Amino acid sequence: MHVRIRDGVTLDLLPTKKFKTIGIKVDFVAPLQATAITARALLAQVLETSTAEYPTQTALARQLSRLYGASFGISVVKLGTKHVIRLTCSVVDEQYLEQYQDTMPLFERGMALLQAVLFAPLLPNGNFDPTTFTQQRQNLLTAIKSLDDDKQYLANRRLQELLFTGQPAQAMSALGDVTTLGELTANDILATYHEMLAHDAVHVAVIGNVSEKRVTTALAAWPLAERLEPTTEPYYRWTARSQVQAGDDEAPVVQAKLNLAYQLPIYRSDADFLPAVVFNAAFGGTPLSLLFTNVREKASLAYYASSDYNPFTGALTVQTGIQAQNQERVIAIVTEQLQALQAGKLSAELLAEVKASLLNARLASLDSPQRQLTGALNSGLTHLQEPLTHWQEKLAQVTVADVQRVAQQVSLQATYCLHGKETGDANETRV
Template sequence: MHFRIRDGVTLDLLPSKQFKTIGIKVDFVAPLSVDAITARALLAQVLETSTAAYPTQTALARQLSRMYGAVFGISVLKLGTKHVIRLTCSVVNEQYLNQFAEKQPLFEQAMDLLKAVIFEPLLPAGNFDAPTFTQQRQNLLAAIKSLDDDKQYLANRRVQELVFTEPAQAMSALGDTEKLGQLTATDILQTYHEMLANDDVHVAVVGDVDADRVQKSLATWPLTGRTVVDASPYYHWDARSTVTQGDDQADVVQAKLNLAYHLPVYRDDPDFLAAVVFNAAFGGTPLSLLFTNVREKASLAYYASSSYNPFTGIMGVQSGIQAKNQERVVAIIGEQLADLQAGKLSAELLHEVKASLLNARLAGLDSPQRRLTGLLNTQLTHMTEPLKSWQAKLDAITVADVQRVAQKVTLQATYCLHGGDQDAE
């Protein structure tokens, strides 16, 4: 059930008696901008920790406890050409609680809590609380730095820096440490007001709750209409004719070899589902060619997998290797792609990866969070696919379809994060 609340403000409701909880998601969506990513990430940190009514994290935690262990959080993410500040709250459906005696049902309490977080932040003297701002800026700095402790994440970001000329596409959704150090509470206040006034707002609810009840609660939120700019969420870029190579030395025993490919098939492309199947067969599942031939048969990788982003037209390969084997691993990965480009895909593997994708889709229906998350994709792309229709399309995909997609793939960059002499043996 989809409702337009105001210009730029929508509500999606997934009524279901399947779950014992009611899940709420609120997405504030803005164009992806390298200048705004860090400020929006810091804003999310500040909003998550305090409100005028609950001025400390302890006070907020106590309120969640009073709501029978409600779960609340704010996160940020990048989706193609969009940056998203996402608030989530999950509460128990009170019909499953014995002798529930609250005057206000838990769903309404959750909506009021989200309202307080969004519209009633802690603003003493008209600006964000200084100690809260300073602490959360420090926490975000630590979070950004900790990302680089994950060497596979670091290698993936570095290979994207080699590919993308647009810095925002390579930057973490948490932002940049240099920019973070320059931000003030006044900057974040301006970002907050811009978010409330200009961001597209997508509210979604899943659980045993009816539309009237949801709309009544949402009607108390002071959301104003905003200019709707229906810009494409897809980031299009041109492939290069040469492969860019990079490497760095770090304190690692196991080298991280990442490859980036141009895969110009987006979510709205007729070949989208064939691209999903291609990625699953290439390296996206434990059944894949990369897992079987690079890790299992050749024993040249501790792990080897691929991932496909239909909003940015990029496919990445991630592997953990001994640095001395880099050339051999790159060659064997290239052989697996060449085989798919030549149509060398067994009927058995095609059947198995299709079954794996179907199982993953069915499993997602049992997850309230995954169902809520999928709704934003639907909003941004204006595309939805009922399960039966999707399954019929999946069943119909042939080796020739996978081959056609594979032939569109071109290697753009390789990057190896290695330990120098440490991983030479």
């Protein structure tokens, strides 16, 4: 059920008695701008830790405990041309609590908590608390730096920087960059906060055994003014380069990380979107895929090999863990798998298996409140509301020729290898 609350503010209600909890998600969606990413990420950190009523993380945690172990968090997400500040809260449906005696139901108390976080933050003297601000800036700095400890993440980020050279908003992490972070002040974050409340598109989604009236009544108490409806699409469209960008770095790693990036100019609202999903599943997106079977299992050239398709950026990436001296051989065999699909060499058996795998994954998502809530935003941004039965029928109709047509649009754009010293790599053994 999709409801327009007011201009720029929408509600997706997913009524169900399947779960013993009620999940709430509030997305503040703004255009993706490199100059704003870091400030919005820091704002999320600051808002998550305190409110005027609950001025410390301990006080906020105690309130969550009073709400019978409610969960709460704020995160940031990049989605094509959009940057999202996401608040989530999950509360128990009190009908499953034998001793619940509070006059206000837990859903309304959860909504009241989110209201306090958003509209009554800790602002002594009209600005964010200096101690909280400084601590959360340091915490975000630590979080950004710690991401590089994950060498696969680091390799993928470096690959994105190659792929989107000259486009810092696309190349940058959703958490921002350390240089900008060090320059931000509490005044900057306050301005970002007011900008978010006044101008971001707001998408609210609720899943559980709750009526539309209860949700809209709770939202009516939130001082959300009308704002301009978003006019730009969520898709980042870009022109493929004629020359492949290549990069490599040395790091203290035992296992080299070889990642490749391609353009796949098919987006979520395109007619070939579902064939593109099937192509990715057959190429490297599932354990049944050609990359997993031929690069990892048969050739024993990789510790892992997989692909990922982003329908908001039109990018396809391949991730592999290899011995550095095998880099050229791995690129060659990955290319062979792509060329096979471009030539229509996909067995009916593998096509059926990957389609069954995608269907099972879609059905499994129905058991995850969070995945359903996230799907509501994707549908809202793309204006695509597709019933499961319709999606299932379209999936069944995807043919080898459809996959081949998609594969023929794929073009290699960048390669990146993060590797150790050559002597170290030479001593590795296959696992």
